[in-house]
Amino acid sequence: QVQLVQSGAEVKKPGASLRLSCKTSGYTFTDHAIDWVRQAPGQRLEWMGWINTGTGDIKYSQNLQGRVTFTSDTSAATAYMELSSLTSEDTAVYYCARDVSGHNGNWGQGTLVTVSS
Amino acid sequence: EIVLTQSPGTLSLSPGERATLSCRASQSVSSTYLAWYQQKRGQAPRLLIYGASSRANGIPDRFSGSGSGTDFTLTITRLEPEDFAVYYCQHYGNSPRTFGQGTKVEIK
Numbered sequence: 001q002v003q004l005v006q007s008g009a010e011v012k013k014p015g016a017s018l019r020l021s022c023k024t025s026g027y028t029f030t031d032h033a034i035d036w037v038r039q040a041p042g043q044r045l046e047w048m049g050w051i052n053t054g055t056g057d058i059k060y061s062q063n064l065q066g067r068v069t070f071t072s073d074t075s076a077a078t079a080y081m082e083l084s085s086l087t088s089e090d091t092a093v094y095y096c097a098r099d100v101s102g103h104n105g106n107w108g109q110g111t112l113v114t115v116s117s
Numbered sequence: 118e119i120v121l122t123q124s125p126g127t128l129s130l131s132p133g134e135r136a137t138l139s140c141r142a143s144q145s146v147s148s149t150y151l152a153w154y155q156q157k158r159g160q161a162p163r164l165l166i167y168g169a170s171s172r173a174n175g176i177p178d179r180f181s182g183s184g185s186g187t188d189f190t191l192t193i194t195r196l197e198p199e200d201f202a203v204y205y206c207q208h209y210g211n212s213p214r215t216f217g218q219g220t221k222v223e224i225k
Contacts, residue, residue: 035214037162044205044217044218044219045154045162045205045207045216047207047213047214047215049212059212061213095161097161101167102209102210102214103152103164103168103207104152104154104162104164105164105173105174107161109161110161
C-alpha cells in the first residue's frame with residue numbers, strides 16, 4: 001500500500017534552517033509529484049508547492065519563494081523540503097502528500113516544527 | 118489567487134442528521150479541480166472528494182460533492198459518529214492551490 005513516512009519533530013531557533021524528509025513506498029516514486037502543505041496551530045492548510053519527482057519541475061508558493069527548496073532522491077524514493085530564515089510564523093505541522101492529478105489521496109503523518117528562541 | 122470561503126464556520130448537528138457544507142470561490146473554478154478533505158484532530162487530512170463530485174477510494178456513499186463555477190457543496194446524508202471533524206475545500210487547477218478556512222462539524 002502507498003505510504004509516506006516523514007521525519008521527526010524539530011525545534012529550531014529563529015533564523016535557523018530546517019530540512020524535512022518524506023520517504024515513500026508502495027508506488028513508483030517518479031510517477032507522482034510530491035506536494036508540501038503546512039498547517040500553523042489552529043489555522044487552515046497552506047499549500048507550499050510541489051516537486052515533480054519524474055521531471056524535476058518545481059513550483060513554489062510565492063509566499064515562500066526564496067526561502068523554500070524542494071529536492072528528491074529517486075534512489076531512496078524520498079522527497080525533501082528545506083526552509084530557511086525561520087521565524088515563529090513558520091511554527092506548524094508540515095505534511096507531504098502524493099499528488100494524483102493535483103489532488104492528494106495519500107499523506108504523510110506530518111512533522112511538527114516549532115520555532116522558538 | 119483564488120480565495121475559498123467556507124460556510125458555516127461551525128455546524129452543530131446530531132448523528133443521523135444531514136450536513137450541508139458550502140465552499141464559495143472568489144472566481145470561477147473548474148469543477149475538475151475542486152476537492153474536499155476531512156481532518157480530525159492530530160491527523161493528516163483525508164481526501165473525500167475530487168473533481169467536485171468524485172468520491173475517493175474507500176469513501177462511503179453518504180459523502181457527496183456537487184457544484185460548479187464559484188459555488189460548491191459537500192453533503193453528508195446521515196452523520197455517523199466518526200464524521201465529526203473539520204472539512205476543507207481546495208482548488209488545485211492552478212497555482213497557488215488554496216484551501217478554505219474549514220467548517221467544523223460538531224456534535225450537538
